[in-house]
Amino acid sequence: MKPRNFEEWAVWWAIVGTYGFYLVGGLYILAPVLAWTLTGCLIWRLWRQNAATPQGERVQIPVGVAVWVLSMLAMELALVVGHLDFDLGTASLIKSSIGWAKGWALLALFPLIGCLKIRPQLLSRAACLLGLQTLIVLPLFVAAYLLKLPPTLYVSPLQVVGGPGPEFFSLSLYEIDPGNGLPRWRLFAPWAPALGMTANVYFYLALAERDWRWRWVGTLACVAMCLISQSRLAALALPVVWGITWLLANLYRPGVLVGSGLAATALGLLQSPVREAYENFARAFEGARANSSRVRDLLGRIAFDRWQNEAPVWGHGVLEPGPHSVEHMLIGSHHTWLGLLFVKGAVGFAALAAPMLWSGVELFVKLRTSALARVAMSMWLILLLYTFGENLEILAYLFWPALVVLGSALAERQEQAVGDCAPQQQTVG
Numbered sequence: 253m254k255p256r257n258f259e260e261w262a263v264w265w266a267i268v269g270t271y272g273f274y275l276v277g278g279l280y281i282l283a284p285v286l287a288w289t290l291t292g293c294l295i296w297r298l299w300r301q302n303a304a305t306p307q308g309e310r311v312q313i314p315v316g317v318a319v320w321v322l323s324m325l326a327m328e329l330a331l332v333v334g335h336l337d338f339d340l341g342t343a344s345l346i347k348s349s350i351g352w353a354k355g356w357a358l359l360a361l362f363p364l365i366g367c368l369k370i371r372p373q374l375l376s377r378a379a380c381l382l383g384l385q386t387l388i389v390l391p392l393f394v395a396a397y398l399l400k401l402p403p404t405l406y407v408s409p410l411q412v413v414g415g416p417g418p419e420f421f422s423l424s425l426y427e428i429d430p431g432n433g434l435p436r437w438r439l440f441a442p443w444a445p446a447l448g449m450t451a452n453v454y455f456y457l458a459l460a461e462r463d464w465r466w467r468w469v470g471t472l473a474c475v476a477m478c479l480i481s482q483s484r485l486a487a488l489a490l491p492v493v494w495g496i497t498w499l500l501a502n503l504y505r506p507g508v509l510v511g512s513g514l515a516a517t518a519l520g521l522l523q524s525p526v527r528e529a530y531e532n533f534a535r536a537f538e539g540a541r542a543n544s545s546r547v548r549d550l551l552g553r554i555a556f557d558r559w560q561n562e563a564p565v566w567g568h569g570v571l572e573p574g575p576h577s578v579e580h581m582l583i584g585s586h587h588t589w590l591g592l593l594f595v596k597g598a599v600g601f602a603a604l605a606a607p608m609l610w611s612g613v614e615l616f617v618k619l620r621t622s623a624l625a626r627v628a629m630s631m632w633l634i635l636l637l638y639t640f641g642e643n644l645e646i647l648a649y650l651f652w653p654a655l656v657v658l659g660s661a662l663a664e665r666q667e668q669a670v671g672d673c674a675p676q677q678q679t680v681g
Contacts, residue, residue, distance in 0.1 A: 277408020
């Protein structure tokens with residue numbers, strides 16, 4: 253498996269070279285540079301193509317991807333108006349706009365890049381290679397804890413370019429959960445739950461690998477990453493995303509329809525014990541890290557109340573530190589939707605809801621005939637789940653391969669259906 257063009261070469265080495273970029277503190281910088289460079293490549297090819305350009309070489313931007321682009325531009329508009337409403341100053345506006353170019357803009361640029369000629373199986377093989385590297389280096393990270401080495405070795409000087417915090421540029425060997433005193437590993441992510449999210453994305457890429465040996469290596473590494481992150485949402489997302497994707501892809505089958513009807517009937521008849529079981533699960537889920545759940549809940553309530561009372565349309569423009577009760581964490585963090593309401597108001601909320609809804613519907617329509625759409629639906633579900641536990645903007649530099657797959661699936665024509673991701677069809681479909 254080798255890259256065939258510039259865009260394939262770029263995304264291949266961006267994934268395969270993850271640990272190399274991490275060692276020098278360059279991962280946070282890599283994704284925006286990759287996104288804007290390949291977007292420039294796309295614009296150049298659009299500019300150069302004409303009626304004589306062969307059909308197979310033409311770049312076409314589907315409506316679904318255009319919705320992402322327009323929506324992320326609306327994010328910047330909300331950011332500008334929020335700054336003007338609260339008179340935050342030109343310097344803050346410029347800084348926040350640069351942050352938009354490194355964050356929310358990636359949710360438009362990488363789906364655009366998916367419209368270029370990038371083979372899905374190339375991303376799958378790259379994910380498996382990254383998994384192999386993870387299995388090799390993971391014992392070293394575990395040994396660092398056992399040997400009581402410093403949790404953080406160094407912070408890269410590349411931090412001078414600016415970013416959310418030093419954890420995005422540091423080499424972290426492990427971290428200690430303050431709630432239970434146990435070790436957690438985040439590898440190349442800024443915090444452990446972010447590693448769990450990234451592992452989910454690469455799991456479904458690896459699951460689409462054609463070679464069963466590489467597929468086993470890639471999926472095993474991703475499961476290991478979920479486990480060492482000790483992320484509750486990561487452990488929950490793996491089976492939930494698989495199950496929902498399978499159900500949606502097979503919903504047209506008579507057996508599945510009958511089974512779904514029987515299951516719904518059974519749930520109705522067993523409403524009380526089912527509700528009790530769900531409540532017990534929810535309490536156990538929150539109790540696994542009770543302090544974290546408490547802080548997240550308080551942050552969410554503060555964000556919602558202040559959005560509703562102070563800036564319902566355009567938001568506050570920037571994140572703000574919370575009170576001591578939430579350990580001074582930023583209001584609007586840890587939850588994408590509430591964060592959008594607080595920072596960008598109803599406009600920002602709609603600017604993410606619209607492309608998410610459009611993509612979900614379009615992928616559902618393509619599920620029956622497209623193996624690539626099934627992979628993309630898994631990515632879409634992961635993003636949807638994590639909007640309730642993380643801030644998508646700040647982690648876009650890690651999960652960008654999911655956005656490329658999403659763009660590729662939206663750009664795929666129906667006559668191209670069921671091609672490059674056959675193993676995913678066998679596994680999920």
